[in-house]
Amino acid sequence: MTNWTPEQPIISIHNVRKSFGVVEVLKGVSMDIMKGEVICIIGPSGSGKSTLIRCINALNDIQGGSITVEGQEVHDDDLDRLELRKKVGMVFQQYNLFPHKSALENVMMAPIKVLNEDRAEVETRARALLKKVRLEGKEDNYPGELSGGQQQRVAIARSLAMRPDVMLFDEVTAALDPETVKEVLVTIKDLAAEGMTCILVTHEMGFAREVADHIYFTDKGVIVEHGSPSEFFDHASDPRTQEFLSQIL
Amino acid sequence: MTGFEAFFLQLAEDFPRWNFIWLYDEKQAGRVLSGLWMTIKLSLACVILSLIIGIIGSWLQGARNRFLRATVQGYIQFFRNTPPLVQLLFFYFALGQFTPVVTGPDGWTEVPIISNAGWAIISLSFFAGAFNVEIFRAGIEAVPHSTREAAEALGMSRTQTYTNVVFPLALRVSIPALNNNLVNLVKTTTQAFAIAVPELLYESVSIWNDFPSAQNPTMLLLFVVYIALVGVLVFGMNSWERNMRIPGYGQ
C-alpha cells in the first residue's frame, strides 16, 4: 500500500483535466483536502463541479492530472474500486435509492453483499444510522412511501453504512422541496460536526458559509477563487466571483 | 356403470353428434388425460427454458463483444419474423436428421437422441425466448442509469449490480409483457401437432378420427381446456405481479 499519514491531504487533486468528446469540462483543477475538513464547491451550472466530485469516486475517468485518495491514485488501471469506494461515500441529487428495498434494506444491502459482513451486526448499525438521520420508525417503509427529504437522508445513511472516510454530496438538496431542504442540511451539519471529511457541491450559500472550512468557486472548468467563507463571501477579489455572488445573494 | 356414465351413453344414442365418449369410455378418457398432461409438460418446459433464454440473451445484449451482441440481435429478428410452425418443421425435419441416434430400449431399433417432444420444446422455447430477450432488455433499459451508478458507488461489481438491483427492477417492469408472451407460448404448443407430439390437440384429433360422433364434444373440450389453461396462467402471473409490487410506488 501507500505510505499515507493523516497529516497529509486525505484527497489531493492535481491539475485534473476531463473532457466529454470535444467539450473540456475540467481544465486543470487542483485542490488539497485535509482530514476532517468540510469543503464546498460552488459556481454556475455547467462549471464542472459535479464532474469533479464524480471523478474522485471514479464514476468518471479523467484525461490528465492525478487524484489521490489517502495516497492511492484513483485513475489507475489497477485501481481496486472496491477499496476506493469503501473509503469514499457518495450521495446523489436524485437520491437513487433502490425502490424495491425498504429503507433498512437499502442501508444494509452494501455492507452485506459487498463487504460480506454479519447480517445481525449490520442491522444493528443500520438501525442506529437511520436513527442518527432522524428516521426512526421509517425502517420498513419503501422509498416510494417517503418524502424527498426522507429519501435523501436514507441515501446518506446508506453511504455511511460503508464507514467511509470521506463523503461526497452532489447537489443533494437541489431536487428537494424548500421545506425539506433543512432536514437534510441539518443531517450533513451533524456529520461535519463529528469530524467527517465532506465535499459538497451546493447552491445553498447560507449553508456553505455556515459549515464550510474552505470554499472553492469554479467557473468554466477552472477554480477561479478559493478561501475561507468570510474571505470568500465578504472580500471576493475576482470580478467573476463578484458577479456570481451579486446574482445569488 | 354409474348413472353419470349411463347418462352420457344415452345422450350419445339420442343425439349421435354429441357423443361425450371420454366421459364413459376409460380408454378415451386416458387419451385425453395423457394429452393434457403432455400439453402441461410441454408448456412448463417451454416457459422455463424460454425464460432462461430471455435472461441469458438480455445479459448478452449488454456484452462488450459486438459479434455477440449482433448474433443475439440476429437470433431475435429471425425468430420474430418467421412462422413458429415453419421453425418447428425446420428444427424437427431439417436439423433432426443430423442428430445422432442411440439404440432404443428394445435393444435393436434406433431412436434419435432428441424425441419429437424434445424438438418441440427446443423450437418453441427459442421462439418464445426471442420475445423474452426483447422484453427483459426493455425492462433493463427502463432501470435508470443513475440507480445503477448508485450501486456502483457503493462498491458493487457489475454482476452484483445486475443481480441485486437491475434485474429485480427490470423483472417487475417486464411482468405484463411477459404475461402476454407466455400465454401466447402455451397457445403455440398446439403446433407441436405438426410433428406428432401426443399433446391435447393431437389426441383430440385422433379421438374424433376414430369416433366421428365425438367430434363436437371433443372440440368443445379443447376450447374449454385451453381457455382454462390460459386462465390459470394469467391468474398466476397476476398474483405474482401483485406480490412483486413495490409499496408506495405508483398507485
Added chain:
Amino acid sequence: MGSNSIPGVSSAPRSDLAVLKPFTPAGHAYDEMFLLRWLASVPPQVIVLLLLIWPAAAFAQSGVYGMPDAFAALWRWIPFLTLQGFVFNVVISIFAMLIGTLAGAALGLGQISNRIWLRRLAWGITQLFRNAPWLVILFIVLLAFPFEINVFGFIIPVPAWMKAVIGLSLPIMANISEIVRGAVMSVPSAQWEAAESLSFSRTQTLWQIILPQCFKRMIPPWMNWYAILTMATPLCSLLGVGEIITFSRQAMEAENNRPELLVPFFGYALALFFAYCYPIARFTIALEKRFAVKL
C-alpha cells in the same frame, strides 16, 4: 389482462422516486442496419472457417446426391413455390385481415357500448377467441363448417381455403376488438365530458370526436397483427389447404423425399416469410415512433 397499467411506465409515476423510463418491448430492437452490421461484425476467422468447411462438405458428398443437387432441385421449384404457394399465403392473410378487421371493429365498438348485455357479450366473444389457440380454432372451423351453403336455393361451395380464411379471421377479430377498445379508452374522459357539454349525442361523440383521435394509434398494433397473421398462414397446411408449406412437402415428395432437400426447402420458406414480415415490422416501429411524437 391486457390493460394492466404499469406505474411509472405506462402512466406517470406518483412518487418522486427516480423514475423508471418508458417501457417499449419492441423498442429499438429494429436497428436500421442490423443485418449489415451483423455481417460486418463476423470475425474474419469465422469466414475463413466457413470457406474451408463449405468445399470440404461439398467434396465429401460428391458422387452421391449432395447439397448442390438439393439446391438445384429447389431452384427448379422456386417459381412454383413462390407464385402458387407463397402468393396464396399472402392472399389468405389479406382476406382474413379484411374480415377480421371489419368484424373486430364491430366487436370492439360492442365492447364500449352503453348497453350492458351487448358489452358483456362482446367482451365474452373477444376473450374466447383471444385466448383459444389458433390451430384449435382452425380445426373447429374447418370441421364444423359445412362445405357448401344453400342461400335461397343457390348452392355456394365453401372451399377449404375459404374456411381457413374464416378460421384465421376469428382470432384477428378478437385482437382487433381489443385494439379498438384500448384505443377508445386511451382518449381522456375529459374529451367525452367536453363533447357532452356541447350537447353531442353519444354516437356523435364517438364517431366525430373520439374515433378520429384514436384512429392513428390503432394503425401500428393493427399492422403488428397483420404480420402475426401472415406468420400463422402455414397452419393451414396442417388442414390440407394448398400453400407454401403444403407445396414444399409435395415438391420434396416429387424429388423422392431425399433428406438433403429439407434444409433448402424449409430454409427457403423461412427466408420468404422473413423477407415479407421484416419490412412490415420495421415500418410498424417507424410509424409507432412517428405517432408517439405527435400524440
